[in-house]
Amino acid sequence: MDETAPQKGSVPQRAIEQIKAMIGEGRLEPGQRLPTERDLAVQLGISRSSMREAIRALTVLGVLEARHGSGIYVTQLEAGDLLETFGVVADLSRGPRLVELLEVRRILESTATALAAARITPDQLAEVEKHLTAMNATDDPEVILAHDLAFHREIAAAAGNDTMAAILEGLSSRTFRARVWRGYQEEGAFERTRREHAAIHRALVAHDPEAARAAAAAHVGEVEEWLRAQLGG
Amino acid sequence: MDETAPQKGSVPQRAIEQIKAMIGEGRLEPGQRLPTERDLAVQLGISRSSMREAIRALTVLGVLEARHGSGIYVTQLEAGDLLETFGVVADLSRGPRLVELLEVRRILESTATALAAARITPDQLAEVEKHLTAMNATDDPEVILAHDLAFHREIAAAAGNDTMAAILEGLSSRTFRARVWRGYQEEGAFERTRREHAAIHRALVAHDPEAARAAAAAHVGEVEEWLRAQLGG
DNA sequence: CGGCCATAGTGGTCCGACCACATCGCCGGA
């Protein structure tokens, strides 16, 4: 007789599905404010505790955003919001899977760089050059790493595929690269890295997609091979 | 004076970071059982409610697994565990981002198929053929879709990169493809899909990576172009 | 010796209270 559907899964899990369904069906628009935790709990016939667990889960997934004292809101549901959790994979991976992640990155990064070579605008190119120059003007590893990340981020953005850019962002998370690149760059790879970045830049300036693809693939591939050797030996 | 670190972020958020850190530092091994919720809450100096929110968050991320009546365990932290949430992106995406997701899938799927062509074993090939045959032996869309998914899944597995396979799995989630392919296949694309699958299969049998890459790219690209046209018009 | 069952321990759920913060409107002074 009860209106509630048969119990499948835990109570919070059901709430998660229901809220996701509301968004999927368009009953909740991006940016829209949800009812209060208390009201939502009553609507779904569950306790506030369980509702909070569901909200917390959707928050870490980048679907909802809770603002203390204000309310709960649906995010813009952009690629960056939803793929932020991708970084967790990179952070918790180790050994062979790091190589797999670098392989995925090589594939996507080379394609993104090729697309960028074809589409990049003068303004975007100037931004890329800014980070390239800053990267070569210092020898502080921290600063270099920051501009290195920004360098590739600008290129990924120029490729025009936000989803791909967000995935690459996750694959290049700060902790991930710090872990892998520490040993790599200690082996005097600075100069080689500079040459590879210069090659990528030249291909972008020349609007040569195939050269850009090759340069980016080689760039990531270098690190990939080094890491493979580290694990193998 | 207090031992507890300065308060940054919410209480559950801090707990999430601490547990993640424990795993990252190797203090928690995959498959290992955690202390009870109550003990953990005491250890971190927080309430059980907050601890439960943290556990729920790490559960949806695929890092932890809670077994009712038994305890909380660290997952194997395999690619499949951690990338399960990737499907959420596909489920909640719409419009232009669906095209972006298909573009990412085209890039990864074509590469994975190429790798598979080079490495696939007779046993794996037999498995692929099984789904290909089953797919062509019926006209029930549901059955076709199931074998279609399995067909590509076996190929991705044969590529030897679990991470890539897990990402492709998320990009091919049941709800995602059901949404996109519904309209596509209603336009009589069955026959074309069969030819494309046959082409992929031939390339695998011939162990021809480049042919496999081209066939897979064309296969996904067809859907991608169709969807692009749907949105544009 | 083996299977069954009581029991202790675990996660799952609910409730109610209080705290911290954001927002908005009221009120008083300029």
Add this chain to the structure above:
DNA sequence: TCCGGCGATGTGGTCGGACCACTATGGCCG
């Protein structure tokens, strides 16, 4: 009239405890 501060209200955030549902263990009975 205008504007700035301040307090009331509503929101999410946290806490503690109680009880339920399930698992697993070990001892007891057949």
